[in-house]
Amino acid sequence: MSYPEIRFGILGCAEIARKLSRAITLSPHASLHALGSRSLEKAQQYAKDNNFPSSTILYGSYDEVLDDPNIDAVYVPLPTSLHIKWAVLAANKKKHLLLEKPVALSVEEFDVIVKAVEANGVQFMDSTMWMHHPRTNKMEEFLGNNRLFGDLKSVSYSTSIWLLTSYSLSL
Structure with a gap:
């Protein structure tokens, strides 16, 4: 059975994203399409330090990652307090979500994320390996x-x- 490649974007340069980014690049069914940071310089340094493929597009904002039409799924290793904002924005842009744990600060925030995912027909998974x-x-x-x-x-x-x-x- 043939699976389509999942093109991932990562929001942020968190330390915890190092292992997952390596797993994405090793997967035969995924590619590390883009990395976004609060500055292009930080994204460039992070990509260099972690041997990202040269094909990885580097952005100086998280919004640019979400606006990239070639990204299928977004990994969000940002602080938990930022999950609700970026998860809802990603879902609204029709991006599947992989959220670092804990997913939300409260049940109410989690419910908002789930509603956005369901309303936009995208998948959600927490990053509890x-x-x-x-x-x-x-x-x-x-x-x-x-x-x-x-x-x-x-x-x-x-x-x-x-x-x-x-x-x-x-x-």
């Missing part, structure tokens, strides 16, 4: 097999973003 990694399914299969693992009674999980949050699940 762990839950989308193939080994997560393998762990779930193993832990759910009482012959191999035993009877699972509870799971505790901790993650750190800016504050420590713990979740418990009783089965």
Whole structure:
């Protein structure tokens, strides 16, 4: 089966975007089409420091990325407080969205993003790699097999973003 190439634009030069930009360039189904920053000089330096393909278009604003008709999807690694503005603008420009976590500052902001995505017929995904990694399914299969693992009674999980949050699940 043949898949069309997804042409990505990145909004901003955040440190966290380094790994994802490398993954995009390594994917046979994606290309790093553009990078936008608050200044063209910063975009140029970031692209150089991270060995972006020479075909990557560099912009001195986020709006220029969203206005590029050749971009299919936008990765938004900006601070969470900026997600609602740029996610809604991207959705309104018919760009699919990959938002860094946490996606929004509140449920209300998240709802606004979801409404914009649905109204414009674009896809949205958060950038939580762990839950989308193939080994997560393998762990779930193993832990759910009482012959191999035993009877699972509870799971505790901790993650750190800016504050420590713990979740418990009783089965």
